[in-house]
Amino acid sequence: MFALFLVSVVAEERRPVRWGILGTGSIASDFGRVLTSMRGDAEVVAVGSRSGDRAAAFAAELGLVGACAHGSYEALVADPAVDVVYVATPSTRHVSDSLLCLRAGKAVLCEKSMAPTAAEAAEVLALARERGLFFLHGVWSRFFPAMRALRELLSSGAIGDVTSAHVSFCQNDGAGSCSALAETGVYCAQFLSWVFGGEEAAVVGAVTERDRGSGHDTHVDATLRCAGGGVGSFECSLRHASPREAIICGSRGVVRVPYPFWCPTQLLVQPMGGAASQAFGAESETSFPLPDGPRGPFHFVHSEGLAYEAAAVHAALRAGRLEVAEFGSEECLRVMKLLDAVARFGAR
Ligand SMILES: NC(=O)C1=CN([C@@H]2O[C@H](COP(=O)(O)OP(=O)(O)OC[C@H]3O[C@@H](n4cnc5c(N)ncnc54)[C@H](OP(=O)(O)O)[C@@H]3O)[C@@H](O)[C@H]2O)C=CC1
């Protein structure tokens, strides 16, 4: 019902989509700066913080003229001017904050990871569907032109049959919660899902290290059996650093997605002779520049690319769609279930 109303006002009036930002931390600032660069398409009309002063300071810092600064999340979601809420709190709060928005009738873009378990993710997705509201788990990787080009490259057979893919994302920048799977593992799992066509994968091996006090996973290595018999593997860690790149092997070539693979601007393709050959061709590079509108300072690498995700949300809202093709709710749930399965396997 609300979705239909929203599509009529956003599409028919051809007005900017009106955003509310919930939480005033680092990624909220990056996303807010990106939205302010999308004049005509987006407007940040409200900010919600647990403190009125912080909401006001955030709005001032980003130059959000006329935006309403709310001193509670409840007040933000009750603001009738807001079409869609960007949930930018720590991951441990995403379920309750998303439910708060949806119960108030707001469309939601929720930062990753949307939930600690697949069951909780399913609860959020079910409420969105029941209320006819747009919901997107903010896996922004999916909207980068390099990711689309990667899909096309793999389906064109340019590297032959895809046989394996490996992704590594070990870092600890203090963002979010204290689970490696939730913070960076989710990027690895969604990447492998993208490479292998969004199909279900099975966990065939996983090693998990946990923090003795909290019990949170701090390092995970996982091996997956993916669609078509392909092997996917990933490591994610809050304990050490890794090159944070991805490599995809086919029967006739290799694609490397260098750092930062989760928001990529580069694909490197190298032909190779196959398992029985030591012949390698020259590596070719294709670059995909970031959008040049958004201006920092940004806290995170390639945050300019959040504009791709925002544009996808705008397009969906204008068309009255409740989800996006790039990361629909079914695949989102498959990825969340895979992370659960990795956690279970690692606990054996
Ligand atoms: N897509 C991407 O590129 C990135 C995504 N992320 C994700 O975004 C989310 C937020 O990360 P980040 O911006 O780095 O986090 P920050 O700690 O910088 O900000 C989180 C904000 O949430 C609010 N908040 C509510 N409850 C708490 C609490 N108990 N402790 C701390 N803050 C709280 C605060 O706003 P207030 O006080 O105003 O209520 C705070 O400023 C995480 O889930 C993370 O995984 C992070 C970085 C990059």
Ligand SMILES: O=C1OC[C@@H](O)[C@H](O)[C@H]1O
């Ligand atoms: O969640 C994240 O996504 C983007 C990264 O740059 C950032 O370090 C990480 O916390």
